[in-house]
Amino acid sequence: MATQEQNRQFRLAARPVGLPKRSDWDLTSEAIPEPGEGQVLVRITYISLDPAMRGWMNDARSYAPPVQIGAVMRAYAAGHVVKSRHPDFKEGDCVVGVLGVQEYAVVDGKHLTKVDPNVVPLSAYVSVLGMTGMTAYFGLLDVGKPEPGQTVVVSGAAGAVGMLVGQIAKIKGCRVVGIAGGEAKCRYIVEELGFDAAIDYKLGPISTTLRELCPKGIDVYFDNVGGDILDACLAQLAMHARVVICGAISQYNSTERVKGPSNYMMLLVMRARMEGFLVMDYASRSAEAAREMAGWVREGKLKWRDDIVEGFETFPETFNTLFEGGNTGKLILKVGDGR
Amino acid sequence: MATQEQNRQFRLAARPVGLPKRSDWDLTSEAIPEPGEGQVLVRITYISLDPAMRGWMNDARSYAPPVQIGAVMRAYAAGHVVKSRHPDFKEGDCVVGVLGVQEYAVVDGKHLTKVDPNVVPLSAYVSVLGMTGMTAYFGLLDVGKPEPGQTVVVSGAAGAVGMLVGQIAKIKGCRVVGIAGGEAKCRYIVEELGFDAAIDYKLGPISTTLRELCPKGIDVYFDNVGGDILDACLAQLAMHARVVICGAISQYNSTERVKGPSNYMMLLVMRARMEGFLVMDYASRSAEAAREMAGWVREGKLKWRDDIVEGFETFPETFNTLFEGGNTGKLILKVGDGR
Secondary structure, three states: OOOOOEEEEEEEOOOOOOOOOHHHEEEEEEEOOOOOOOEEEEEEEEEEOOOHHHHHOOOOOOOOOOOOOOOEOOOEEEEEEEEEOOOOOOOOOEEEEEOOOEOEEEEEHHHOEEEOOOOOOHHHHHOOOOHHHHHHHHHHHHHHOOOOOOEEEEEOOOEHHHHHHHHHHHHOOOEEEEEEOOHHHHHHHHHHOOOOEEEEHHHOOOHHHHHHHOOOOEEEEEEOOOHHHHHHHHOOEEEEEEEEEOOOOOOOOOOOOOOOOHHHHHHHHOOOEEEEOOHHHHHHHHHHHHHHHHHHHHOOOOOOOEEEEEOHHHHHHHHHHHHHOOOOEEEEEEOOOOO | OOOOOEEEEEEEOOOOOOOOOHHHEEEEEEEOOOOOOOEEEEEEEEEEOOOHHHHHOOOOOOOOOOOOOOOEOOOEEEEEEEEEOOOOOOOOOEEEEEOOOEOEEEEEHHHOEEEOOOOOOHHHHHOOOOHHHHHHHHHHHHHHOOOOOOEEEEEOOOEHHHHHHHHHHHHOOOEEEEEEOOHHHHHHHHHHOOOOEEEEHHHOOOHHHHHHHOOOOEEEEEEOOOHHHHHHHHOOEEEEEEEEEOOOOOOOOOOOOOOOOHHHHHHHHOOOEEEEOOHHHHHHHHHHHHHHHHHHHHOOOOOOOEEEEEOHHHHHHHHHHHHHOOOOEEEEEEOOOOO
16 A cells, blocks of 8 residues: 555534535545554445434434534445454455445454455445345334235335335235335336335325225335325324334425424324334344345345445535435445445 | 103214314203113213313214214213113112213113222222223333333323323332423322422423433333423433323314424434323223222322312313313213212
């Protein structure tokens, strides 16, 4: 590694109001750091762009501390070990972890996970076999608890988590309705992924279509979006339904107060529950889940789609496409030459 | 029974907009009906006045069909058997059931429950040992699942259900904070009922006080009120908290859209759940619960307070006091001479 090589980083410059602006970020450059004892230097190849990152930018009580102003933006990423001072890792190993929006990261070996790029491509370890896949798996199965023959509705259905949720629900024998924005996404989840039906929320209020497509009500609603869609789904719950709160992307850039679900009293009417979860709580079971997910991938039962955008410097604009319905599948920023 | 005796009834005249008006009710009178085979004629003594009744007046999808225009208003009540054509009941028996807002009811024996006025007064069978008590018992214990040492917060804490919830939580070894309106109610639940603390929501926003009184967060929030108080409690949830949705009295007369809980994403942050329930689902276990509750009453661990208003004809005004914070404890309408 030539000493003149630099590590570029996106740092949080200001707390965004609404959709992040270019000026909320600082693109900085510093010398590539040296790993200390027990640490590993990773060259980052794929940065996972997740709606949750928007929450980490706010100075608010949440499950993770806010990213501080001036700090490198937090992100999951995958890359290759360049230099290791940890016995479990050697140069060339493929790894994933919370590496940040940067080109190189020094991280304690205990916070890294080694992955095998012969099973799926490296990028898939921040998608179907990464946090995204685990989020779909545990959120649907552990919190939603779908049973064969039940009706599962998922919003953000053409997004990274949503498309996996729908397919896992199909594997489990459920009837699956996806809610997505635009005809192309709706066609994709039905024709390519095998959802039973799709609702294009961009065509207007979804309640009537939702009622027609879920004549026995919704047993599991997996919510990635919040807002009016959450309300419409609450109104159609079946008895003892489960509402899985995974995200609320419609609200993350709101400059007004979050829109709470007006129809929450349907939880009482239908003796239903609404429950939030965080994938990090399932860390101890992620190997088990990854094995099952990998099996479904091998058998062709579980498809995934990575929406890979090249160019580290495009991060601010690429990140924002998440909130503009720009991506189909997992949005990933590719860094460097992608080796 | 003299043939000239009449049965007065309050019938729903119109669907109310907001707080029910006198003109939403018809006071009618008809001959006392005769029981058919398998039926029982009951002279009603105590009519249970419950916030849930407001919901039954709306033409909306709910857990029970709406009361039809022109029909006798639905209500739980307790009374005495006047004439029985059912083998399980005889004249003079004390009974409870869904008898309606009227002075006499003819009802199938299978829908009646016999009660013993030597254990507690008859009125208590529509309160601490009735649906009210069962609501508190199953909602707190079965849905809320409090554990010793945990913090339980209950709103409507000086109301019929709330005051029992708080006391049961104390019996179970919890720290209990009640939210009620006005100094007298707050003093009552702490000094008379043994709550650890009370918050008077009429003094202004409760968030600061709530945080001070629940330094480790709220493990179980039993919600009777909805609105801003639900939001304030969501903001203070502890990890893996349970929010029990029992009612939303602040919203029942709203002429605007129900105010959904803006802070519902705290369910995700704290991996918490919000769940509704209906006491009627626990019918098969109510004897067990009533036995345990009666035991606590005998041991002096569980106090209750019935707010008994006399005069059948006062029903419209008395019912409305529920929504005006007028009652402390269980609001009951006493009919006739109360024998």
